[in-house]
């Protein structure tokens with residue numbers, strides 16, 4: 280395609296000279312996300328309005344280039360990595376305004392580029408918040424969260440992004456702009472198209488506005504920690520806490536290796552000597568939370584905790600969550616390559632999943648540190664290696680494949696919240712039967728017959744390499 284002579288000048292006409300880049304350094308930056316996959320776009324454009332997005336999609340159909348919508352690029356599944364050439368990265372991050380705050384109905388309408396934490400900072404003085412809270416909330420955008428159906432620490436009580444999206448404005452693959460959803464809390468007028476777009480990883484349409492439910496801030500949130508001899512015991516404790524009806528708003532685990540990495544990274548946090556910690560947040564009315572917190576402390580001890588701690592003030596609680604949110608950055612500093620996985624299993628199988636992680640790590644000689652949203656059965660094993668060493672690299676990729684199979688064998692999934700992107704395509708036929716894959720293809724074709732949006736994501740394109748072990752000898 281004639282990018283320099285035709286497409287770039289036409290893109291500049293739509294979004295302005297300063298909002299299109301194709302210098303090699305810019306393209307290098309946009310050839311990556313938070314995964315370890317890479318792929319080069321032909322150009323990058325920054326949109327400011329829905330109309331611009333629609334015009335760019337029409338241009339893509341006219342010239343035959345593809346588009347990957349991008350928020351902050353913090354996904355970890357190669358979700359904004361081009362799978363083939365002639366691709367435009369369309370950045371929505373500058374469309375970051377709050378369009379409307381409807382406090383009477385507990386609804387906020389936003390542009391897709393607003394960052395999750397900025398939305399919550401905006402809502403807090405009004406006494407509200409948006410519950411889905413990925414650990415990347417300082418960076419990730421609502422458009423990215425909607426398209427990855429992101430979860431977070433509070434998903435155990437409040438669910439994931441899909442539970443909070445009431446309506447969407449979407450630019451379809453031919454440039455048509457549609458509005459779907461409704462302000463009414465109960466709404467069953469036809470197919471639930473909003474839910475179809477949520478989690479579609481940019482493959483079905485480009486979200487340009489979102490109408491979101493919001494929640495009154497709880498009076499108080501406090502955290503209790505139980506330290507256990509092993510991750511297996513910590514895993515058993517998580518299920519028991521939920522069974523006993525503590526109704527936690529966060530239930531996280533960090534294993535020994537993660538705790539050590541966080542200690543080194545922060546330079547001031549010191550955890551008791553243990554195999555793993557369970558962090559449990561309770562929220563609600565002050566008296567009720569304090570009473571449940573005391574009971575929780577006792578329950579930890581009954582379940583074999585070697586030590587417990589209760590954070591009874593907001594500052595200490597913030598420190599606890601800051602330590603948890605530092606887990607991935609802290610681990611990335613330990614080795615040249617770090618890959619964050621997100622296997623998810625039924626709660627009963629959570630303790631066994633920890634054992635399986637140890638087994639695949641020992642079998643392949645690849646270090647794995649694990650933390651995660653254990654109350655949802657969703658773990659983040661972090662594989663650490665040096666990809667410049669071919670032997671280590673081969674063993675690390677084998678570890679990944681073994682890990683994915685272990686989760687499926689335990690009636691779980693290879694991805695609880697990160698998605699498929701280009702990183703996990705090879706597991707789609709393992710996790711889904713052929714008829715389901717066929718239906719998925721038909722849905723994509725109905726929404727995007729020319730494969731303009733994110734080709735090679737979720738559904739492979741002809742000739743695409745999907746087996747990650749294929750050319751690793």
Ligand SMILES: Cc1cc2nc3c(=O)[nH]c(=O)nc-3n(C[C@H](O)[C@H](O)[C@H](O)COP(=O)(O)OP(=O)(O)OC[C@H]3O[C@@H](n4cnc5c(N)ncnc54)[C@H](O)[C@@H]3O)c2cc1C
Nearest residue numbers: 350351352353354358414420422423424426429430481486
């Ligand atoms: C340190 C760290 C911690 C993380 N913690 C969590 C966590 O706790 N829970 C969790 O679920 N995830 C987590 N993630 C993953 C990631 O942050 C989330 O998936 C996040 O929601 C992605 O948002 P983004 O703005 O970065 O989207 P991007 O990475 O830019 O895009 C993600 C996907 O959405 C599509 N997309 C983006 N915007 C639009 C739009 N407007 N219209 C259509 N498609 C669009 C893209 O094409 C892509 O498929 C973490 C990542 C890191 C690096």
